[in-house]
Amino acid sequence: MKFSRLKFPIVALLGCFTQEAFAADPLPSWNDIGPKQAIVAFIEKVTKEGSPDFVPVSERIATFDNDGTLWSEQPMYVQAAFVFDRVKALSSAHPEWKEKEPFASILKGDLKAALAGGERAIAELVMATHAGTTTTEFSRIVKDWMATARHPKTHKPYTGMVYQPMLELLAYLRANGFKTFIVSGGGIEFMRPWTEEIYGVPPEQVVGSSIKTKFEVIDGVPTLVRLPELNFIDDKEGKPVGINQHIGRRPIAAFGNSDGDLQMLQWTCLDRQPRFCLYVHHTDGEREVAYDRKSHVGELDKGLDEAAAKGWTVVDMKADWKVIFTN
Amino acid sequence: MKFSRLKFPIVALLGCFTQEAFAADPLPSWNDIGPKQAIVAFIEKVTKEGSPDFVPVSERIATFDNDGTLWSEQPMYVQAAFVFDRVKALSSAHPEWKEKEPFASILKGDLKAALAGGERAIAELVMATHAGTTTTEFSRIVKDWMATARHPKTHKPYTGMVYQPMLELLAYLRANGFKTFIVSGGGIEFMRPWTEEIYGVPPEQVVGSSIKTKFEVIDGVPTLVRLPELNFIDDKEGKPVGINQHIGRRPIAAFGNSDGDLQMLQWTCLDRQPRFCLYVHHTDGEREVAYDRKSHVGELDKGLDEAAAKGWTVVDMKADWKVIFTN
Numbered sequence: 001m002k003f004s005r006l007k008f009p010i011v012a013l014l015g016c017f018t019q020e021a022f023a024a025d026p027l028p029s030w031n032d033i034g035p036k037q038a039i040v041a042f043i044e045k046v047t048k049e050g051s052p053d054f055v056p057v058s059e060r061i062a063t064f065d066n067d068g069t070l071w072s073e074q075p076m077y078v079q080a081a082f083v084f085d086r087v088k089a090l091s092s093a094h095p096e097w098k099e100k101e102p103f104a105s106i107l108k109g110d111l112k113a114a115l116a117g118g119e120r121a122i123a124e125l126v127m128a129t130h131a132g133t134t135t136t137e138f139s140r141i142v143k144d145w146m147a148t149a150r151h152p153k154t155h156k157p158y159t160g161m162v163y164q165p166m167l168e169l170l171a172y173l174r175a176n177g178f179k180t181f182i183v184s185g186g187g188i189e190f191m192r193p194w195t196e197e198i199y200g201v202p203p204e205q206v207v208g209s210s211i212k213t214k215f216e217v218i219d220g221v222p223t224l225v226r227l228p229e230l231n232f233i234d235d236k237e238g239k240p241v242g243i244n245q246h247i248g249r250r251p252i253a254a255f256g257n258s259d260g261d262l263q264m265l266q267w268t269c270l271d272r273q274p275r276f277c278l279y280v281h282h283t284d285g286e287r288e289v290a291y292d293r294k295s296h297v298g299e300l301d302k303g304l305d306e307a308a309a310k311g312w313t314v315v316d317m318k319a320d321w322k323v324i325f326t327n
Numbered sequence: 328m329k330f331s332r333l334k335f336p337i338v339a340l341l342g343c344f345t346q347e348a349f350a351a352d353p354l355p356s357w358n359d360i361g362p363k364q365a366i367v368a369f370i371e372k373v374t375k376e377g378s379p380d381f382v383p384v385s386e387r388i389a390t391f392d393n394d395g396t397l398w399s400e401q402p403m404y405v406q407a408a409f410v411f412d413r414v415k416a417l418s419s420a421h422p423e424w425k426e427k428e429p430f431a432s433i434l435k436g437d438l439k440a441a442l443a444g445g446e447r448a449i450a451e452l453v454m455a456t457h458a459g460t461t462t463t464e465f466s467r468i469v470k471d472w473m474a475t476a477r478h479p480k481t482h483k484p485y486t487g488m489v490y491q492p493m494l495e496l497l498a499y500l501r502a503n504g505f506k507t508f509i510v511s512g513g514g515i516e517f518m519r520p521w522t523e524e525i526y527g528v529p530p531e532q533v534v535g536s537s538i539k540t541k542f543e544v545i546d547g548v549p550t551l552v553r554l555p556e557l558n559f560i561d562d563k564e565g566k567p568v569g570i571n572q573h574i575g576r577r578p579i580a581a582f583g584n585s586d587g588d589l590q591m592l593q594w595t596c597l598d599r600q601p602r603f604c605l606y607v608h609h610t611d612g613e614r615e616v617a618y619d620r621k622s623h624v625g626e627l628d629k630g631l632d633e634a635a636a637k638g639w640t641v642v643d644m645k646a647d648w649k650v651i652f653t654n
Contacts, residue, residue, distance in 0.1 A: 058523065058529055061531075135571055179531070188572075188575070189575075192575045192576075196385065202385055203574065203575030203576050204388075204506070204531075204532075204573065204574045204575055204576070205531075206575060210572065213568050213571055213572075214564070214568070215564040215565075215566075215567045215568055215590055215594070217593065221597065222567070222590070222593040222594045222597045224567055224568065224571050224594075231572075237541070237542040238542075239542075240542045240549070240551060241540050241541070241542055241551065244462055244540055244551050245515075245537065245540075245558075246531065246573060247530065247531045248515070248516075248519045248529075248530030248531055248533060249519075249530050249531070263542055263549070266544065266549040267542070267549045267551075270548065270549045
């Protein structure tokens with residue numbers, strides 16, 4: 001009798017601890033102040049059955065920008081580093097690039113000169129490095145590059161430069177019935193090969209910029225070929241358009257870090273129904289890079305003003321995050 | 328004692344029956360011959376852990392054509408009926424249509440004359456009836472129309488003209504971990520307002536043809552406006568392109584009924600890994616409509632030959648389906 005009396009409370013306690021631990025800290029890398037409290041309050045509100053703010057699981061859509069929101073975009077977009085490395089890798093098949101801008105400058109290691117040609121130079125570089133393969137080949141090229149490329153300052157793989165607090169946020173949302181989507185200005189086929197492993201976001205939940213593809217049966221094999229022609233730019237006004245095209249309903253939560261995300265946040269938080277909009281503000285010059293209104297990458301200017309005016313949540317990375325990067 | 332002895336076996340039996348019934352007949356409207364057996368064998372093969380043909384849940388993607396595959400496309404595409412009704416509904420705001428083709432013929436009830444202008448006439452009709460509203464307004468127009476419009480022969484709502492055996496197939500796939508997608512030549516925003524309720528397919532899993540949209544803040548309200556400009560045709564060679572764009576990985580099962588689905592099936596079944604391709608063949612002139620190689624709607628000609636050559640499954644609706652429509 002004594003034995004069975006002892007057993008019961010231990011089992012009961014174990015159960016309590018497990019549940020408590022999870023309920024008490026779904027976001028262990030976030031300091032328990034403003035933004036974390038706002039996130040938790042929102043999730044509790046929309047998942048509480050019978051509450052006036054309850055949102056059915058099918059409508060729990062959350063969209064995340066990628067560069068600067070889920071991983072570092074400094075000192076340059078990761079996809080730009082990919083473009084430069086691809087130019088070098090492809091240069092032996094293109095001897096003419098030694099004399100031709102913007103390729104010549106890249107081969108000399110002068111990125112600033114390479115980008116002096118503005119949007120036209122960038123478009124030329126993207127087409128030369130992103131088109132001309134099948135979709136299957138391109139996916140393999142991205143995977144191989146991601147496995148070996150290293151961040152110029154930290155020398156970590158780029159997939160090691162993702163933000164630990166945001167990984168916890170993705171998982172917390174999914175544990176509460178949300179479908180998490182990436183909605184990025186980056187290339188859709190540059191992200192899909194690795195987002196499932198790194199973020200838990202499957203390819204069908206990635207929205208991004210794209211070039212056109214063409215279906216062809218080549219030597220009896222059905223193939224999708226990547227063409228040197230722009231299809232869609234998923235940035236600024238393009239983000240709500242991309243969301244509508246891919247997801248077909250308005251998110252109830254959106255997360256970004258720059259003016260490129262402003263329209264996505266405006267579209268998400270346009271009414272008084274339960275909605276949540278959040279900006280990640282890069283304030284930590286020691287652990288990461290501090291930048292906002294005047295940055296050449298990830299400028300956050302209009303967005304900061306609108307966040308203040310609309311009462312959106314702004315994460316102060318230095319104050320709000322216990323750690324920045326995953327280990 | 329007698330009572331509790333009785334109780335146990337009853338509960339146990341109930342449990343057994345429930346499980347047995349489901350395991351024994353996931354597709355009750357299908358006759359237990361070729362196609363049904365092929366479907367069940369495929370599902371068992373790819374879901375059996377440890378088997379060489381096992382496919383992880385994340386890769387269990389199935390794509391379905393809509394018109395003629397999930398619901399009737401005779402005597403004309405449902406979306407064409409929508410276009411004609413919209414022309415009539417909008418005609419009071421367009422007095423000039425009385426004199427202008429193809430609108431004049433539609434207002435006189437002469438659909439054949441209206442379509443005499445070919446693709447150009449169709450494009451004009453689609454733009455006049457599908458553009459110029461916000462996405463939210465268009466969704467409501469479709470919902471309202473779908474609630475009141477009736478099939479010209481059966482006088483049932485169009486959403487009552489869906490195929491019961493295909494609903495069972497969708498549910499069977501989902502019960503086995505598949506994500507089910509619609510990949511249709513029809514308008515993506517014509518389908519999304521009702522596919523979740525009727526097929527259990529949420530908006531984010533619908534791929535279709537589209538016109539362009541534009542994000543604008545109108546009187547302070549963020550809005551998506553539908554433009555009279557083609558964005559994408561999700562038919563024939565467009566289907567693998569649309570699949571790649573929206574889903575980002577190749578399906579392991581695809582279902583269609585016409586030559587418009589051929590490239591989707593080729594793309595899905597291009598290799599020897601476990602893949603499943605199926606054509607619905609409209610053979611039942613009594614319970615539905617019999618048509619294939621020479622039909623003006625849903626022509627199935629090259630597809631029939633390729634299905635025979637490749638060993639794809641072909642459903643003979645008359646022989647294989649116990650019932651055609653839902654009740």
